[in-house]
Amino acid sequence: MRWSEAFIPTLRDAPADAEAVSHVLLVRGGFIRQLAAGSYTILPLGQRVRLKVANIIREEMNAIGGQEMMPPTLHPAEIWRKSGRYELMGENLYKLVDRKGADLVLGMTEEEIFAITAMELSSYRDMPQIWYQVHTKFRDEARPKSGLLRVREFTMKDAYTLDIDRAGLDAGFEKHRGAYQRIFARMGLDALGVEASSGAMGGSESVEFMVRSDAGEDWIVTCSNCDYRANVERAISAVGEVDDGDPADLDRFPTPGLRTIKALAEAHPDVATPERQIKTLVYVLDGEQVLVLLRGDHDLQEQKLLDATAAVEARAATPEEIRPLLGADPGSLGAVGVNGPRIIADEALRGRSNLVTGANEDDWHHSGVAVGRDIEVSLWADVREVHSGEPCPLCGGELELWKGIEVGHIFKLGTKYSETFGVYVQDEKGDSHPIIMGSYGIGVERGMAAVVETFHDDKGIIWPVSVAPYEVVITVVRADDQPTLDAAERLYTELDAAGVEVLLDDREERPGVKFADAELIGIPYRVTVGPRGVEQGIVELTTRRDLVTEETAIDGVVARLSEAIYVQRHGA
RNA sequence: CGGGCUGUGGCGCAGCUUGGUAGCGCGCUUGCUUUGGGAGCAAGAGGCCGUCGGUUCGAAUCCGACCAGCCCGACCA
The missing domain is CATH 3.30.930.10 (Bira Bifunctional Protein; Domain 2)
Structure with a gap:
């Protein structure tokens, strides 16, 4: 293909509304x-x-x-x-x-x-x-x-x-x-x-x-x-054991103004560290209100909740839905003594005791909560989101x-x-x-x-040969110089005959424009043909990936390129 | 669907506060010069200012509604 006849509308400026690199470069590159x-x-x-x-x-x-x-x-x-x-x-x-x-x-x-x-x-x-x-x-x-x-x-x-x-x-x-x-x-x-x-x-x-x-x-x-x-x-990740101490009796204590796990932990560091609290979430699963219980320092993974319950849609309940259900606002919620909505508990809570959770009365919490004893769990499931740095479930290594x-x-x-x-x-x-x-x-x-x-730099796209729109671009430095143009045309014909997909940049543009465009659209190999080199029987060969240029004899360039391309064409 | 932002030649933007002949850069056309990393000069072409309605003698500009696009979130085989 001759560039002068091709529809390759490259843009100098990135479109204002494009954010992702691939979006910007695919638009700019035409x-x-x-x-x-x-x-x-x-x-x-x-x-x-x-x-x-x-x-x-x-x-x-x-x-x-x-x-x-x-x-x-x-x-x-x-x-x-x-x-x-x-x-x-x-x-x-x-x-x-x-x-x-x-x-x-x-x-x-x-x-x-x-x-x-x-x-x-x-x-x-x-x-x-x-x-x-x-x-x-x-x-x-x-x-x-x-x-x-x-x-x-x-x-x-x-x-x-x-x-x-x-x-x-x-x-x-x-x-x-x-x-x-x-x-x-x-x-x-x-x-x-x-x-x-x-x-x-x-x-x-x-x-x-x-x-x-x-x-x-x-x-x-x-x-x-x-x-x-x-x-x-x-x-999933391996959850560290938490020492709950000896099981205690269920009790209540006032927690005025303590609405978050963190605030409660800071106010009562002896009994209510986050891993010894139960986080109680109210969710609506396909219209059904359920309680979801997690360890205080854990977060819910909604897709896991969907998978565990075979529900299609999950959303957090609103405070307006929660108050009639549990009698308190978020911050004081718990599952102790609740029997109505299904209670879905994360596996990390299994067998735990001596825990702290909301008492379903604003500004009150329970202590000494034992999950099996005080809370009737309807469904045990792994619904916790894994965080970076936690131990691998298979080998204990660090998860990333x-x-x-x-x-x-x-x-x-x-x-x-x-x-x-x-x-x-x-x-x-x-x-x-x-x-x-x-x-x-x-x-x-x-x-x-x-x-x-995956493959780009500040100049544009870097296509692997296997998916590149063209494998070689011949950049004619002086399209008005007949010997240069003749040499480029000859290379173009020979590369084409050798089965190489080649784009001939025969446009009457200044070299800088051609180099910039060739790099932007990411053609893996560039052959630069200019008057100086043609006189000596030499062209330049530039690889897009590293932008390294070397001079090479015109006569050998077709064989060299077709070999290099042949091995890359079917992928790395 | 919630939150935020933006709509003005192909692309990037100014003009809007304070209403009065629509502008700049890139690109495009023509000519001359230039030619190894996005050239210079000169002359041109190209715009229902997102849409509809309102206010006004007069709306890109003020008001309202709508539409579209982008970003964050929710969602996503």
Whole structure:
């Protein structure tokens, strides 16, 4: 491609409303333009990257036996009502009505559609199957943000495994784990597979692939000593033992004006250190008011609460809801003697005694509280959020927290969708079994953005060869100098013939503009052709990653570049 | 959905307090000069000032409603 004929609208100034590095650089480099919140036009340069990412995904999916197909994105609402997700997905699901008044839905993930397609299968002999698509998904995000990182319309590779038994699912899951590791590695990404919550997908087990980045929206817990890694929505840590002393009798004491764990601990350091208090939270789970108990120095992880109770929506109750329920305001709440709402207690409170908690009367607290004796717990669960520095649950090493971008997520779904849609196959004895499904997603554009978040400097993007829009840019220093232009054209033709993707910067611009643009759009190799060098049969070769330049004979440059690129093209 | 901020040529911004012919930088067009790290001079093109309504002789500017976008939070397969 000749730059003079290409549509590569680079910008000198960053758009005012872009914050994330990938957002700024993709807009400035002429890869994308915003149409509306969370809605982008992918420009020619962006499309080349997007197709390369999609092709890497396709190659690795095909390599594990995946078969690409193309279901519709527009679905009858009936299907989603049947799976229960018409309601479950809430406002994130785009809902529309056609001319006949029929309700329709735009697909945001497609377990339902693939389950229905799987009704064609009837025998264990048909198993296993790996089906996938690379297609548009729609999500009415409450808050699209950060350019391509969180949008309302995007391309997702979603794959589904169909097996007759658990062992088949496990095998399919492991195949995908491997494929995903290869896909992200080929994109240059260091994506770590971490334990995750399955959320609204349902299912038993899931692994997210996270790329470390401050632009990410998830917090990840990793051990500095062993391989333990998990999303905070799922992560656990070893809790230190607390010496409660001998169990005491339940008692009350006045605590005027002491409304926080900290204030109470400072006023009564002998009995009420934070780890010897019970934190009582009132939550509303799908409309049901519940008490959630935690150790005083611990915090609630809401997703854990949802997972433990199979609830869909959790929110903190308001003071107006709490007073009629418990008879006191936040600051003096407790679960002693409460029997009405369900009481969900964190595992860290199990077996504890001699504790302090609110007495459900303003300005009074209980002391000597023994959890089993004085509080009737309805459900024990791990609902505590792990904090940085706590001991690893596996090895005791120090846990670290970091922010990550979720570039992929794989789920063991089980039979939820096959049972709903009646997808059964017969085994060798003729018995029917619901198909066991797995579901596996990668966000294509988010992956592109994650690459930019990972590889950039103050001059612009640094694409890995495997996903670069072009592999080489030939910068013609003097486009008006005929020998220079001739030499550049010859290189352009030869590189093209050698199968290298090359962009010829033949624009009548000053060199500084061309260098700056080449660096901004992140082409891995730059060949600089200028009058001085051409006279001596020499060009300059610059690598984008380290911006190191060396002079080299024109004659050898094509062979050299095609070799270097060939080995990098399929990923690091 | 709650909180904060912003809407003025393609991009970045000023003008609004105190109403009176819409401005600057970059980019774009043409010409000349220049040419190894975002050139100089000259002449140009390009704007329903987010939308609707109100106040006024007169509104980018004042008032109201709405819409859109960004950031924080809630939410998020």
